[in-house]
Amino acid sequence: MPETFPKKPILRVLGGECLASPPIWLMRQAGRYLPEYRAIRQCAENFLDLCFDPRLAAEITLQPIRRFGFDAAILFSDILLVAYALGQRLSFETGEGPRLDALAEPADLTRLRHELDQRMLAPIYEAIGLVRTQLPPHVVLLGFCGAPWTVATYMIAGHGTADQMPARLFAYRHPQAFASLMDLLIESSISYLVRQFESGVDAVQIFDTWAGVLPSDEFYRWCIEPSEKIVAGVRRQVPAARIIGFPRGAGTELSRYLAAVAVDAIGLDWMIDLAFARDHVQKLRPVQGNLDPLALLAGGAALDQAVDSILRAFGTGPFIFNLGHGVLPDTPLENVERLIERVRAASRGLTGNSSEGRRT
Numbered sequence: 001m002p003e004t005f006p007k008k009p010i011l012r013v014l015g016g017e018c019l020a021s022p023p024i025w026l027m028r029q030a031g032r033y034l035p036e037y038r039a040i041r042q043c044a045e046n047f048l049d050l051c052f053d054p055r056l057a058a059e060i061t062l063q064p065i066r067r068f069g070f071d072a073a074i075l076f077s078d079i080l081l082v083a084y085a086l087g088q089r090l091s092f093e094t095g096e097g098p099r100l101d102a103l104a105e106p107a108d109l110t111r112l113r114h115e116l117d118q119r120m121l122a123p124i125y126e127a128i129g130l131v132r133t134q135l136p137p138h139v140v141l142l143g144f145c146g147a148p149w150t151v152a153t154y155m156i157a158g159h160g161t162a163d164q165m166p167a168r169l170f171a172y173r174h175p176q177a178f179a180s181l182m183d184l185l186i187e188s189s190i191s192y193l194v195r196q197f198e199s200g201v202d203a204v205q206i207f208d209t210w211a212g213v214l215p216s217d218e219f220y221r222w223c224i225e226p227s228e229k230i231v232a233g234v235r236r237q238v239p240a241a242r243i244i245g246f247p248r249g250a251g252t253e254l255s256r257y258l259a260a261v262a263v264d265a266i267g268l269d270w271m272i273d274l275a276f277a278r279d280h281v282q283k284l285r286p287v288q289g290n291l292d293p294l295a296l297l298a299g300g301a302a303l304d305q306a307v308d309s310i311l312r313a314f315g316t317g318p319f320i321f322n323l324g325h326g327v328l329p330d331t332p333l334e335n336v337e338r339l340i341e342r343v344r345a346a347s348r349g350l351t352g353n354s355s356e357g358r359r360t
């Protein structure tokens, strides 16, 4: 892939550099908290129509870049499109989240294709091409996929669940069938990410939103091993692929994850202890994160303090500022502006307290 010069800040951090001013983007930065997103959303019958319309998906991807000047654009799409391209029915009910035809029994797996129907995903690749042509030169374009475990939790339950019980039970009761579903998702994720790179993304993130519910052995089997295979599989075809892992809720298991999975950086959730993450995670790999999305929603002093603690912990190492999970729909726009200003001002030493206690 051709590289622009000077190199984009996020690519520099993914390469291990420490920048005086950390680059910033937010998970779910394109979404319902933006009036310009709600305006487009109103005109579309449903969320999937937006994802499969390259022009609209590209436009929504660019909205937060225009408004806030983030350092990365993340493609507007969804992790569950992989289930859809494997033949599962998928819809998004307003206010209720995703609905799929549940895989309740091993026999239900026969309803799935043996590989992704790439033709169904062609509009996503087209959207990547459209965004590419409109991005400012310093802004990175990120693609993504859901990690197999997280995607499987929705495929098996047929909807979001509080504790991912249906998938955990399925894995205990039907280990072979579950392993074959995971293998299918590993192969599908590899080919999906490779096509995203071929279409023009600079880097990708693997979202394992529900990694944190797995006991240690299962965490190894269903989070670490699949991620390891996806990273290796993508790099076989795209050797320079830059990949960010986000095993949410992994906690102290992050050390084990990073020993096995050759991601370039690790996304941290807001629950992790900052000192642990600085001493045991950022020493191994660049980190991204990890503001509590509720602190962003709350704003004010709570937001300022949380931002300062994160900058103190990670600001002198390789670091990308982000949330610990996605922007919540009720987040006020002015809080996002305040966050960006504070991150950029602190790195220029303007808030007065940003350099205290920093590592040297």
Ligand code: CP3
Pocket (backbone or CB within 6 Å): 026, 027, 028, 029, 030, 031, 032, 041, 047, 074, 075, 076, 077, 078, 079, 080, 092, 094, 095, 096, 097, 098, 144, 146, 150, 160, 207, 209, 326
């Ligand atoms: O980060 C981004 O801005 C890029 C786009 C993106 C979306 N979903 C858009 C979306 C990404 C990266 C995702 C990932 C995703 N989707 C995950 C992993 C990360 C996470 O947030 O946990 C998961 C688990 C999903 C599945 C999913 N999609 C759920 C559970 C829901 C319903 C909850 C909700 O927020 O509405 C969605 C819908 C969805 N995906 C919306 C958006 C903007 C809202 C759709 C709408 O406008 O009604």
